[in-house]
Amino acid sequence: MTLKFRLIERKNPQKKDEPAKWFAVPVYNGQVDIDFLAREIAKRSSLTVGDIKNVIENFFDILPTFMLLGFTIKIDGLGTFRISFSSEGAETEDTKVTPDKMRSIRILFRPDADLRARILQEMEYERVTEGEVTVDPDDENDEEIEDGPVVQ
Numbered sequence: 830m831t832l833k834f835r836l837i838e839r840k841n842p843q844k845k846d847e848p849a850k851w852f853a854v855p856v857y858n859g860q861v862d863i864d865f866l867a868r869e870i871a872k873r874s875s876l877t878v879g880d881i882k883n884v885i886e887n888f889f890d891i892l893p894t895f896m897l898l899g900f901t902i903k904i905d906g907l908g909t910f911r912i913s914f915s916s917e918g919a920e921t922e923d924t925k926v927t928p929d930k931m932r933s934i935r936i937l938f939r940p941d942a943d944l945r946a947r948i949l950q951e952m953e954y955e956r957v958t959e960g961e962v963t964v965d966p967d968d969e970n971d972e973e974i975e976d977g978p979v980v981q
Contacts, residue, residue, distance in 0.1 A: 831955045833858075856957055896936070908940040 833856040840849040868882040874881075890908065892902055901911040917930040 830951050831953045833955050833957045835957055835959065853954075853956075888929060904941075906941055907924060908938055911937050912938075913937050 834853040835856050836851045837854055838849045838851050841847055863882055863885055864878075867878045867885065870876070870881045871878045894911060895902055898914050901909050903909045912934070913936075914931050914934040916926050916932065919926050919930075
């Protein structure tokens with residue numbers, strides 16, 4: 830599978846006297862939502878789109894519950910989700926580190942080794958020019974793709 834990229838020029842803000850360098854950044858084809866995924870999965874199984882959406886939505890509903898109970902969530906073939914945080918340092922072990930000292934609370938995802946290997950094995954790169962770049966998923970002004978991704 831081909832991952833498209835474009836080049837952007839960036840200066841190092843810490844080394845303003847040095848010339849700018851060119852960096853590759855991914856170009857996305859749009860965004861795939863649960864409805865599209867459910868339709869694609871339904872084509873491969875005896876389940877209905879509604880059945881699949883129900884399972885996915887319930888998964889997303891229950892995931893935070895077990896993470897907040899202190900569990901890591903391992904989904905074979907996908908990866909592992911967990912909560913992480915840091916705290917302000919204390920002078921001694923006996924000094925109280927209270928919840929108000931917690932910071933940098935994050936939800937971490939570590940992809941499954943087989944998923945990561947498959948993506949890396951199948952990935953190819955193709956440079957596109959500015960005129961070919963049509964959708965930026967982080968740009969709220971871009972229109973969403975209604976029927977899922979365009980596969981060429």
